[in-house]
Amino acid sequence: MSASRVLVLNSGSSSVKYQLLDMRDSTRLAMGLVERIGEQSSRIRHTHVGADDTREWSGPIADHDAALKAVSEELAKDGLGLDSRELAAIGHRVVHGGKTFTEPTVIDDAVLAEIERLIPVAPLHNPANLTGIRTAQALRPDLPQVAVFDTAFHTTMPESAARYAIDVRTADEHRVRRYGFHGTSHAYVSRATAKLLGKAPEDVNVIVLHLGNGASASAVRGGRCVDTSMGLTPLEGLVMGTRSGDMDPAVIFHLARVGGMSIDEIDALLNKKSGLVGLCGDNDMREIRRRVDEGDEEAKLAFDIYIHRLKKYIGAYYAVLGTVDAIAFTAGVGENAAAVREAAVAGLETLGLAVDGALNAVRGDEPRLISPADARVKVAVVPTDEELEIATQTYALVGRY
Ligand code: ADP
Numbered sequence: 001m002s003a004s005r006v007l008v009l010n011s012g013s014s015s016v017k018y019q020l021l022d023m024r025d026s027t028r029l030a031m032g033l034v035e036r037i038g039e040q041s042s043r044i045r046h047t048h049v050g051a052d053d054t055r056e057w058s059g060p061i062a063d064h065d066a067a068l069k070a071v072s073e074e075l076a077k078d079g080l081g082l083d084s085r086e087l088a089a090i091g092h093r094v095v096h097g098g099k100t101f102t103e104p105t106v107i108d109d110a111v112l113a114e115i116e117r118l119i120p121v122a123p124l125h126n127p128a129n130l131t132g133i134r135t136a137q138a139l140r141p142d143l144p145q146v147a148v149f150d151t152a153f154h155t156t157m158p159e160s161a162a163r164y165a166i167d168v169r170t171a172d173e174h175r176v177r178r179y180g181f182h183g184t185s186h187a188y189v190s191r192a193t194a195k196l197l198g199k200a201p202e203d204v205n206v207i208v209l210h211l212g213n214g215a216s217a218s219a220v221r222g223g224r225c226v227d228t229s230m231g232l233t234p235l236e237g238l239v240m241g242t243r244s245g246d247m248d249p250a251v252i253f254h255l256a257r258v259g260g261m262s263i264d265e266i267d268a269l270l271n272k273k274s275g276l277v278g279l280c281g282d283n284d285m286r287e288i289r290r291r292v293d294e295g296d297e298e299a300k301l302a303f304d305i306y307i308h309r310l311k312k313y314i315g316a317y318y319a320v321l322g323t324v325d326a327i328a329f330t331a332g333v334g335e336n337a338a339a340v341r342e343a344a345v346a347g348l349e350t351l352g353l354a355v356d357g358a359l360n361a362v363r364g365d366e367p368r369l370i371s372p373a374d375a376r377v378k379v380a381v382v383p384t385d386e387e388l389e390i391a392t393q394t395y396a397l398v399g400r401y
Contacts, residue, residue, distance in 0.1 A: 003088035005029065005080075006391040006398075009068075010093040011132025013124065014038055016067050019387040020080055023088070023395040026388060030080055034067040042067075046074040053078075064135045072139065082140060089144045090136045091394030093184070093386070094129045096122030097149030098175065104152070104393040107133060107145040115147065121175055121232065146394040153187040154180030156224040161320075164231075178236070180218070180228035182210045185330060188389040189382045190220040193328040196367045196380055204325040207317045209310065210384065211340065212331035213241035213283060217310075219317035227320050229313055235271060238313060239306045241283035244274035246309070276302050285333045285340065307343045314344065318351055326378040327353065335383050336363070341370065345379060352376030 004024045010017040019031040032046035042061035047054045055074065061067050072082045092107070098118045105111055112130065119126045129147075136145055154162075162178045164171060171177060186208045193208070194201040201223030208218045215238040218228040229237025229245075239245045252270075255261045261269070269278075277283040279302035282291070291299035318324050329341050338360045345353045352375065359370040364381075371379040 003086050004395075005084070005086045006088055006394050007082065007090045007136075008093070008387045008390045008394070009090060009132050009136060010387075011064060011128050011135075013128040016064065016071065016132060018071055019391070020075060021388065021391040023391060026392070028387075030075055030078055031387075032071065032074065034061060034070060037061050037064060037067050044070055044074065046071075048078040048080075051078065064131045065138070068132075068135045068139055087140070087143060089146055089394050089398040090140065091146045091148055091390045092129060092133050092136070093150065093390055094133075094147040095125035095150045095181065096179065097147070097151045097155075098179065099155065099177075101147070101149045102152055102155040104146050104148045104397050106397060107137075107147050111147060121179070144398050146397050148184060148390045148393050150181045150183050151179045153183030154178075154218070154225045154228050157226060157228065161227040176232055178228070178231040180216070180225070181230045181234045182214065182216045182218075183225070183228075184386045184389045184393075185210050185384040186216075186218040186220065186225060186228065188386065189328050189330045189384050190218070190223065192367050192382045193326050193380050194223070196369065196382065197326060197378060199325075205321045205323055207314060207321070207324060207327045209314075209327065209329050209334055209344070210331045211238070211310075211329065211334035211337075214243070215240045215245075215331070215333070217313040217317060219320045221321055227317060239279075239309045240275040242272050242275045242277045244270045244278070276306060279305060285337045289337065289339055303343075307340070310340075310344045311348070314348065314353075315351075324352075324377050326380050328380045328382045330382050330384040335381055341379070341381070353379065355379055 004022055006021050006023055008019045014037045016034045020029045022029055028049045030048050034044045036042045040060045041058055043058040045056045061070055075081050094115060096118045100114055115126055115130055133145060164176060189208050190206045191201050193206050194204045197204060206220045208220060210216050214234055216228060216230045217238060219226050235243050237245045252266055255266050276288060280298045282288050288299045288303055292303055333340055341360055342355050345355050354372055354375055355370050356372045365383055367380060367382040369378055369380050
């Protein structure tokens, strides 16, 4: 029997999320999270999916090397150790692939060097992703390692959507352009939406709304991304849990010149203390809805601002695509918050958009339609699965390798 397991690693600066999948039937064998790497109170939470067994422990985990060894030990306890010959490859989520990486890529020294060269445009993410790759390579030097880039799906955007209207030479010198993120999710969800409609991805136009703590929208024409709301960094676009999304860039000059704030302070303000949390103190949509239901005015305004921006993007991407077959809601808020879905399409009946109240209220883990049966544009809830998509792409590549 040839090796059929893929380990998916999502390495952050102080955390590693992982899943082990069997690609013969795309099932999850184990999954978990190592948090607070480098602290005394590091924590690992590991689930052996088949046995429905979750274990947690905490203690110092010094670095990514120690984290991966801890993961390996947990997997070994389940008979799923990383030294197994069943392991076919390791797939890594890499946040920024710039213009270079348009597809999943088997990692070699040149690929590592290019991911490193992209650090200036992804200073928070690419270094952590690189550490994860190097650690995994040291653990299993014999195994193919694949990088799956968050930006890759968006590299099909035309220049008219990807370029900012700023001086071309300055933009090119500093690689300033719109890259987009969450690409693995937008790719997976747009394809799953086509399947839900019983059509091939090439035959449908879809607006994907990935609404998690980070949030982004994309316009997908015939399976190819033609626009997305995040830009040079994930700060642009929708109102998010802690990020502002779109605003006049001159707000930054104003805060620096008049407010006396440093660039780092403004960076932290816009990325960490803005969005829903900046508007009302909460970034969890469940809590915001609870407060709205209790008549809390601050939470209501935060919700309204969130919905207003979302509706603007639906309208914008409708115009970009010309004809739209479906709008797909995904990620934590998109999959769970019926009130967000209802409010986002309210009043858009003339665009052929509506939500059926009863269908929208149903909860579930499967892709489903929530628009009335005769709707011109379908509205769908499509749970995203970035780890499965990374594993699928990794396995497909290694199979050919
Ligand atoms: P990320 O991967 O960006 O951290 P997720 O896709 O996991 O985010 O989404 C997290 C968000 O989903 C939470 O901040 C929360 O607001 C929202 N969420 C999760 N469950 C629900 C729910 N039942 N109702 C409303 N919002 C929810």
